[in-house]
Amino acid sequence: MSTQENKFESTAQYIATDDLKLAVNAARILQKPLLVKGEPGTGKTLLAEQVAQSLGLKLITWHIKSTTKAQQGLYEYDAVSRLRDSQLGDDRVYEIANYIKPGKLWEAFTSEERCVLLIDEIDKADIEFPNDLLHELDKMAFYVYETGETIAATQRPIVIITSNNEKELPDAFLRRCFFHYIEFPDEATMRQIIDVHFPNINHTLVSEALQIFFKLRDIPGLKKPPSTSELIDWLRLLMADEVPEDILRNRDRTAAIPPMYGALIKNEQDVQLLERLAFMSRR
Template sequence: MTQASPPARFKGTDSYLTHEGLQAAVNCALTLQRPLLVKGEPGTGKTLLAEAITQTLGLKLLTWHVKSTTRAQDGLYVYDTVQRLYDSRFGDGDVRDIRRYIRMGPLGEAFSSPERVVLLIDEVDKADLEFPNDLLHELDRMRFRITETNDEVAAKHRPIVVITSNNEKELPDAFLRRCVFHFIDFPDADLMRRIVDVHHPGLDTALAEQALKVFYELRGFTRLRKRPSTSELIDWIAVLKAQGVQDVKLDENVPFLGALLKKEQDLVAVAEAFGRGRRSRA
């Protein structure tokens, strides 16, 4: 396996604004060549971080979306027995060549790539408890054998691995010990103003300040089951602009509230907060 030369320092991008703590965590992971584990509530930019790293370093991005049924083996390769059976029945292709039916998973692609890549393993906490340790075992070995063909795949370059978690379950200590960790705090008002300016350049200052005030007031509601995230704020402002809304405030007539709140219970909670006993206009 080729040892990668020290990569360029990560400082965020024009569209992914960050802060010193997150930059330090990314650069630490790049230096140590260890997986970067990022946690934080939905909408804090965990997934987009991998894209920003990819853009900064000029590398290819591979994405592995973890599900409850995901196993580490799935990331290496799968043997497509269904396609082979189909071909044997209908005579499409040489079924004796098993290599035709080996499909590389995201880990397999990363290991077999002739160039270094960024590998995003998204929402690792969705899988069972054994998955994280099995995953790091494969990342440590950086090689695997395809049982059906006895071929060995050995990594030429160690991928840059970004692992995200929504903090829905505890991860094993052994897994945590072998990662660089960072918790992405929700953006404060100053950073959020910069984020809004990136997505909505030239936005009327008064509307921007009013929208941010409503947004953070809503996030302060203790009864909300799902607080609005950054992406929902960006979408809400886009609707306000498109509809020519010039003035917003948190009352029973918040315009297009359904762009911010996505649960019926939360809409009811906001309506009841103003003594109306009904949902705000969405």
């Protein structure tokens, strides 16, 4: 990264901590993929969108599923269509490139302008998936056997890879990445995030809501503590229904479950846990 290039900063829609900004810019200097981990809902996917916006770059997104293969990110050869066309006497069969479907890495490597490539939730795929992309991400190039051509990056993309820690990633892959773990926001950072989403929100409502939110997250044994995105949804509901902050402040403390809890609590085990805690506190 030359000194003339812009550095990543927070945007109007995204609050980035100093550590996160440092990680993004360090990965660019080293020309390594940035591997981002953190709790679901802490803004890992949104980070790539905001890096692209902050730097004025195009975003290319590759969402990974359990069935995704690394080859799909490079290209796919549709041999079945070619066979069918040959049986029908279609002249397209003489040009094999007609049956090559470029993947997201191909698109990023051949982009006329520098871009941001997001490989989202890499840990959803098979354990060998990251290793199958080692060479391509390292060399920013790959070979197309069917056509005999090499696809190489004309403008090296900024690669951001997210993981929810569902699987351990191979050491060889980790060595080629710059790693950053997004810590869960503290209360001060959370207030900044809320201000980005709701600039005119009542600050008393925010204080009461945050008190409930962080108390929920601190409950031992909670299967899925509420995340940042769920807090934003909950606040949106509270504002839409114009729930006065005194309802939150003066709520029945023995009830344990906050109003409109469905935005915060996502499974029946956690609801039952809160109900048991409320029952014990009433005894």
